[in-house]
Every structure is written in structure tokens, then in C-alpha cells.
Amino acid sequence: MSATKSNSNKLLLEEFKNGNQKAFRKLFDLFWEPMFVKAKAIVMDNGIAKDIVQDIWVSLWQKREDLEIRNFEAYVYKSVNYGCFKYLRDNKFSAAQLQVIESLELISKSNVENQHNLDQTQFVIEKSLTGLPPRCQQIFRLSRMEAISNEEIASRLGISKRSVENQMSIALKSIRENLTLTQSSLTSLIIFATLL
Structure with missing residues (x-):
């Protein structure tokens, strides 16, 4: 990731944490699709992958003021992994x-x-x-x-x-x-x- 893009994402993250819905939307537009692709590759189901990613974004918005995120991209991808593994644990394994x-x-x-x-x-x-x-x-x-x-x-x-x-x-x-x-x-x- 270039330094300019990284700085841009940091500014968006700060604005998002302050409740700026446009910044939130911009982050969503940047990261939703790659998050969905990653989730779909793990759970192999479009609907479930969309639900997992949607839950992550809802949680991000609800907890925005309390989140300590240094690298937004790494944070959301780790959240996708966790959400997928949690889904598989709760729904696939007896x-x-x-x-x-x-x-x-x-x-x-x-x-x-x-x-x-x-x-x-x-x-x-x-x-x-x-x-x-x-x-x-x-x-x-x-x-x-x-x-x-x-x-x-x-x-x-x-x-x-x-x-x-x-x-x-x-x-x-x-x-x-x-x-x-x-x-x-x-x-x-x-x-x-x-x-x-």
C-alpha cells in the first residue's frame, strides 16, 4: 500500500471514528468487496459471506468511538477470518x-x-x-x-x-x-x- 493511500485511509478512519458517515461510506466502498471475496472463499456461500461482512460493518459503526485501530485493512481482514471461523464453528461442526x-x-x-x-x-x-x-x-x-x-x-x-x-x-x-x-x-x- 502506498504512503499516500495509507495516509488517506488514516484520515478516513479518524473521520469515521468521529461519526462522519461519508468517511464510513468511503471505507465501506474501499473494503467491502475484498472482504466479501475473502469471506466467500472461506464459507463458500454468497449469502453467508454477505451476512458476515455486513455484521462486521454494523459492529464497526456501533463501536467506532471505542475502537483502537492502527491498520484498518489488517483489522477488517482479521475480522473476516474471525467471523468466518465463528460461523463454521457454530454451524458446521457437531x-x-x-x-x-x-x-x-x-x-x-x-x-x-x-x-x-x-x-x-x-x-x-x-x-x-x-x-x-x-x-x-x-x-x-x-x-x-x-x-x-x-x-x-x-x-x-x-x-x-x-x-x-x-x-x-x-x-x-x-x-x-x-x-x-x-x-x-x-x-x-x-x-x-x-x-x-
Whole structure:
């Protein structure tokens, strides 16, 4: 971002904090679409992405006088991440899915950092599943999210217990690989950020 654009955004932010609706509208026009694109990429649903972004803007206006924002762009993008992860946590994952995460030994003591990690992990698991064949997804969800035994799944689907086990192995391998890839990407990003 150029210094001129950065200074312009700082001035808009100051005016917005003072209740200037035109400044708020200008910030909205600058950032709404990229925020929406980011949210849509995460939740993969236009309506939900619009709702998440709209809630962020409503909250920004309501809390404008109390907000301590140094970098508006970073703040709104972080808000999009949080809003999407919160949506996915509240609407996509059941208690059974949380057990899957526990079985992968990814949950430790409850604190803010771990909650953030849990949200990211849940997101990676769901994304991993959507990349698998439909039958593999179905078997994984029946086993880990509905706690149905391999024998019962095999009986329901008219396949062998061995086929169920193979499909579960494929699903778990995909999840582990995506979690490892995400972790290494985050580590690289942190190292890169410290070098700046």
C-alpha cells in the first residue's frame, strides 16, 4: 500500500471514528468487496459471506468511538477470518466432529490461542473432506460424526468392512496432510513476518 493511500485511509478512519458517515461510506466502498471475496472463499456461500461482512460493518459503526485501530485493512481482514471461523464453528461442526479433532491430538488447554487453532483446524478438516470422493466423505461423516461402527456402515452401504476401513484411512490421511501443510504455511508466514 502506498504512503499516500495509507495516509488517506488514516484520515478516513479518524473521520469515521468521529461519526462522519461519508468517511464510513468511503471505507465501506474501499473494503467491502475484498472482504466479501475473502469471506466467500472461506464459507463458500454468497449469502453467508454477505451476512458476515455486513455484521462486521454494523459492529464497526456501533463501536467506532471505542475502537483502537492502527491498520484498518489488517483489522477488517482479521475480522473476516474471525467471523468466518465463528460461523463454521457454530454451524458446521457437531460434538462428534470435535471428537475427531481430539483423536488427532490437536486440542490442548483452553485459551484464546487454542480456540483460534481449533477454529482453523475445524476449517481444514471440513475443507479436506470436500476434496474427497462423495463415498469417502459419507463414510467419514457416518463414522466420526455420527459415531456409527464400521460394521454398521458396511451393512448400510452394502460394502465390506475392509472397504470402510480403507475409506477412513484415505480421509484421515487427507486431513493429516492438509493440517501439516497448513501448519507449515503458518510457520513460513511467521518466519517471513519476523524478517520484515
